[in-house]
Amino acid sequence: MIPGPIEFEPAVLRAMGENTTSHVAPNFIESFGNALDLMKNIWRAPNGQPLIIAGSGTLAMDMAAANLIEKGDNALVISTGYFGDRYAEILKRYGASVTILKAATGEVVSLETIENALINKSYKLLTITHVDTSTGVLVDPKPIAALAKKYEVLSVLDGVCSVAGEEILQESWGLDIVLTASQKAIGVPPGLALMVASKKAIETWENRKTPVTNYYSDWANWLPIMRAYQERKPSYFGTPPVNLIVALETSLKIINSEGIENTIKRHQKLASAFRSAVLSLGLDILPANNEIAANTLTAIYYPKEIDGSTLPGAISELDVIIAGGLLPEIKNTYFRVGHMGSVSSKDIVTTLSAIEYGLHQTGYNFEPGISLKTFQSLIM
Numbered sequence: 001m002i003p004g005p006i007e008f009e010p011a012v013l014r015a016m017g018e019n020t021t022s023h024v025a026p027n028f029i030e031s032f033g034n035a036l037d038l039m040k041n042i043w044r045a046p047n048g049q050p051l052i053i054a055g056s057g058t059l060a061m062d063m064a065a066a067n068l069i070e071k072g073d074n075a076l077v078i079s080t081g082y083f084g085d086r087y088a089e090i091l092k093r094y095g096a097s098v099t100i101l102k103a104a105t106g107e108v109v110s111l112e113t114i115e116n117a118l119i120n121k122s123y124k125l126l127t128i129t130h131v132d133t134s135t136g137v138l139v140d141p142k143p144i145a146a147l148a149k150k151y152e153v154l155s156v157l158d159g160v161c162s163v164a165g166e167e168i169l170q171e172s173w174g175l176d177i178v179l180t181a182s183q184k185a186i187g188v189p190p191g192l193a194l195m196v197a198s199k200k201a202i203e204t205w206e207n208r209k210t211p212v213t214n215y216y217s218d219w220a221n222w223l224p225i226m227r228a229y230q231e232r233k234p235s236y237f238g239t240p241p242v243n244l245i246v247a248l249e250t251s252l253k254i255i256n257s258e259g260i261e262n263t264i265k266r267h268q269k270l271a272s273a274f275r276s277a278v279l280s281l282g283l284d285i286l287p288a289n290n291e292i293a294a295n296t297l298t299a300i301y302y303p304k305e306i307d308g309s310t311l312p313g314a315i316s317e318l319d320v321i322i323a324g325g326l327l328p329e330i331k332n333t334y335f336r337v338g339h340m341g342s343v344s345s346k347d348i349v350t351t352l353s354a355i356e357y358g359l360h361q362t363g364y365n366f367e368p369g370i371s372l373k374t375f376q377s378l379i380m
């Protein structure tokens with residue numbers, strides 16, 4: 001129950017285990033092409049350019065920065081935690097002058113603050129972390145994308161912990177890049193950096209005055225490859241991770257057959273009931289209110305009266321693995337539970353009972369069964 005890598009569907013794992021074919025074999029060309037087409041559906045970007053590259057989510061972040069930033073460009077980072085701060089570091093590496101708007105822990109940056117920053121300086125690009133996995137805080141990207149449009153700034157959404165778990169309408173909201181990694185709600189073992197780029201993002205890259213300084217990330221190398229697979233033609237730049245891409249096609253088909261809107265509703269319902277269950281135990285969560293609490297994971301403070309460091313171990317006695325804290329300042333005061341992808345209400349029931357067991361072991365005082373009762377009453 002950690003927030004990635006998640007538990008994968010058996011069909012996805014079976015697809016991973018199929019014979020590895022040539023990257024130009026007809027069956028693989030079809031799978032790669034299907035995966036690219038399905039991404040456009042799931043991202044809601046019918047005219048976007050999907051890219052599937054071997055690497056982790058950080059590569060997707062890096063690739064957007066490498067291709068869109070030139071030395072001296074101004075970039076605005078809206079940070080709600082650890083991964084926002086990482087984006088600032090990546091952008092600096094490509095020579096950007098970065099302004100970072102940092103939310104207080106558990107809060108979001110207000111639209112007024114963002115608009116003031118955009119009024120006061122001209123930016124090439126802004127980044128949003130949709131769900132910061134260190135805090136479980138959800139940012140609403142829609143009004144920020146609208147502001148970016150108003151001030152003619154490119155918008156990049158780090159959707160590593162949100163794509164296929166939170167609502168995203170890339171094209172109608174006007175987001176220029178929406179990026180993610182395979183191991184989260186997309187439901188494929190780690191190893192794929194995924195993104196969809198808007199026409200404007202591609203044009204910005206085409207109009208660069210200086211070459212992209214990162215050879216592997218350069219869209220000049222990858223766009224012809226993606227376009228070839230979309231046209232079901234063989235192509236080569238770097239050997240694609242054949243098995244992971246076949247697994248991606250399988251997982252995207254599963255999401256597509258549930259219907260992306262239904263997938264997101266399922267995430268919403270489970271997350272909201274899980275949060276209520278956690279609160280019924282007398283615990284506090286990091287996000288300041290429900291509107292900014294993610295569907296994909298929940299960050300929960302250890303109760304003050306117990307030694308929190310012993311809780312994850314006690315929970316794992318019932319075979320439920322949860323994650324510790326990640327935000328350096330408060331790392332030892334909270335834990336995180338992922339609930340994305342194939343997670344079902346059965347998994348949540350098991351998790352809540354393990355959390356209750358763990359809390360009991362630490363001597364915390366609560367009404368046994370209360371979180372299960374709360375959860376059940378909300379999902380029935």
Ligand code: PMP
Nearest residue numbers: 056057058083131133160161181
């Ligand atoms: N952004 C967010 C919001 C993430 O949660 C993560 C990974 N937890 C990353 C970026 C980086 O992804 P990866 O670990 O796959 O490089």
